[in-house]
């Protein structure tokens with residue numbers, strides 16, 4: 001279980017002002033779940049993800065992963081960003097295996113693991129290609145394979161499909177559902193898109209504008225239905241999908257009217 005409790009972050013801006021980016025956020029991410037954070041630009045989504053990744057310290061509150069406090073980056077958390085961070089001079093297989101190289105895993109084993117992961121993301125024949133030979137969607141697939149290489153306990157994804165065209169984005173959403181169904185990894189995913197949040201999330205949390213607070217939790221089951229039935233149209237045209245879409249939309253657009261959580265508020 002990943003537990004975030006009353007997490008607040010204050011930044012000191014260059015002009016001396018204090019920016020209150022995250023306000024007492026609490027969140028649980030259980031095994032085999034996909035928790036999607038949704039909110040307007042600047043509401044603190046990346047701040048929350050970066051704190052879970054260990055890239056920045058909390059000002060108040062706590063984050064634990066399977067009972068261990070999170071204080072710095074670690075191989076138990078794999079991160080995928082919107083902009084790919086592949087090394088242009090390294091082959092796709094070497095990029096995937098980067099974390100394993102840091103961990104001292106021998107070359108042959110690294111290669112085998114990279115090939116296995118490239119198979120998982122549908123890029124088995126691109127192991128020896130270089131990043132510039134790949135499309136944007138393929139590069140994000142490599143990013144997902146790389147984040148999985150150290151067998152992390154959780155995958156942290158910061159708008160990973162935000163820069164992709166809509167068709168590629170849909171393919172990547174389905175690929176991610178496949179990866180999730182096959183690996184059972186828990187995932188924390190950030191997006192601006194209500195549709196993406198509803199399609200991918202087992203839980204959707206809605207954040208208010210700065211200072212970012214979690215104003216609502218929704219338990220959702222479209223992703224499990226899709227993993228079982230593979231019927232996108234049935235999901236997107238389900239009346240519950242449209243109802244939830246409207247409810248979340250009104251929250252995102254009127255976030256100051258604080259929503260009542262559908263679940264018990266986390267203590």
Ligand SMILES: Nc1ncnc2c1ncn2[C@@H]1O[C@H](COP(=O)(O)OP(=O)(O)OP(=O)(O)O)[C@@H](O)[C@H]1O
Nearest residue numbers: 011012013019021040041042043044045046047048
């Ligand atoms: N290092 C920093 N120093 C000062 N202010 C910061 C810093 N990082 C983020 N902020 C501010 O904190 C707030 C939250 O930023 P954050 O990037 O978490 O939002 P976001 O919801 O992820 O936005 P977007 O969707 O646009 O990526 C913003 O107002 C941002 O300007």
